[in-house]
Amino acid sequence: MTRQRFILLTLAPALTVLGLLAAVSTAGAVWFSLMNRVLGSPDYEFVGLYNYLRLLRDKRFFNALEISLIWELITVAGTLVVAVLLAVLVHETVKRALWRNLICFAFLAPVLLPRVAAAFIWRFLYSPSLGLLNWIVGEAGLGPVEFLANPSLALVSVAVVDIWQWGLFFTVILVKLLETMPRDPIEAAMLDNARTWQIHAYVTLPMLKGPLISLALVKAVESLRSFDLIFVMTGGGPGTATETLDLYAYQSGINLGGRVSYASAMSILLLIVTTVAFTLIWRASRKWSR
């Protein structure tokens, strides 16, 4: 069997499934987006690009776009920062293999929780009257904090849950990566009189640049799919403070107006924007990780 045929044959099943599931639904969404269908009414007509043009004049759409962007930045950066700091801390302070494995196991637990479960746990923790966090805040002498009802805190509060799940998971990955690093360059840096934090800042983390960029990309893709978390915790509120694009699409397509065609147009636009953005990021990251 030639190499090319082998590649084609092994890719074929995945491509077939992808084609059936993704292409059909995408094509359906494109088809819908060119009409003015509304749930609850069988009448429709073709309206061309009308839905797309309306989107460009929709303030709520641009708000959702902005929230999505901020959500991506906070969760990706937060996850990586937390993971790097915690991994270095564990690597430097916990030397016994048993303790390390226990910590890693504990850090894996949050990401194993279904996201809806995590969302409910944290909604309870955040609760102004019953929540543990507000009890602590209260003990500290500060008034109850409306973590999820305060528009300027809500998005960050939800992001904390996401970072709690993924930051700890990535910590485990980084701890394992640090363990498998070659010792010699680290020892050379010790002889060059680098402090522990300098060794990590100048030697180990740059050596892990490739894996770190991969983790960032994985997290960026993962963060796009946070609908369930946000939906359970705030439902996009208060107001539209945590309404990302997928939430807005859901709200306008299913929940409120049932304007399926308008929501489809939004989804298609979201698809195009993310595809273009990720292609560019992917290209750039290949250059950085060299």
Add this chain to the structure above:
Amino acid sequence: MAHIECSGIVKSYGAHPVIDGLNLMIPDHEFVVFLGPSGCGKSTMLRMIAGLEEVTAGRISIGGADVTNRHPGQRGVAMVFQSYALYPHMTVADNITFGLRRAGVPGPEIDRRLGEVARMLGLEPMLNRKPKAMSGGQQQRVAMARAMIKTPKVFLFDEPLSNLDAKLREKLRTEIRKMHNSLKTTTIFVTHDQLEAMTIADRIVLMRAGAIEQQGTPDEIFDRPATRFVADFIGSPSMNFRLGRIERGAAVAGSVRIPLPPGRFAVAEGQEVELGLRPTRMERVSPGAEGAITGRVSLIENMGAEGQIIAEVDGADMSFVTRDFRGLSIGDPVSFALSPDHLHIFDRATGRSCLA
């Protein structure tokens, strides 16, 4: 520059000591080679001096200051690793100057010193390259430059040439020795290659199973090995050993009978011994000459200027090296003799040399 003093060094991993009560004194400016078979504790010893490994017991001082508990970066040592250990993501220039930048040396001073070592090691054209894009020999030069630029009190080399091919190894060996001749920095060089040790060392510290078996100049180690182990480890081709005994002023092993120079050995009549005959200290003689050993040629190895003859003597192989090997062929009878001052005799029970 500094002398190094190690006293009562013990290193254990778990219950089993790898180094057991080792004492060593290295004077200022000396080029010392730790030599020994792999696993004997050379690297462990070097890494303890560098501070990369903690001592279980004992003290290490460098230049009169006790450094036993000092951080590796505070001991004034620079080390070159077998694996080069370069920082893979940094350019050559950044690799070399990393230590100076950590020490807060001002920029212009760093540039001046970088220029100096780069010129010395021929690294000028590749200062902006990454290690990945360089050959092993070039990478090891960068590692040497990184060590030199710090002007340390002590250079430590852990088998720096073992990953290079034979030709490059010889070239860099010469360079390292020349570098020492001009800088005079106290140096410890670890190797398992006895030829490398012989050619480069002021003094060889020969180790075996975590202890010093013998130390001395290459000549002392080669010509006056203190034990059978040293005699066997040093020299290529390796020494011939024969079990024998002392009989009437001569060492006798089968048909081999070598008269003892008076006063050279402290042996008793009838003592059970082992004779050591260096192949390079033997030469062809006419049959029947004094002390001649006679055998049958079983193999001839042409080494260019010289040849190694392996002859069967009393049913066992004995090798010697001669320039006069071209007339011989396999199966020929051959006679050869040891030059009288180069016989080695070891006590069979203790393995210690019987030299007086």
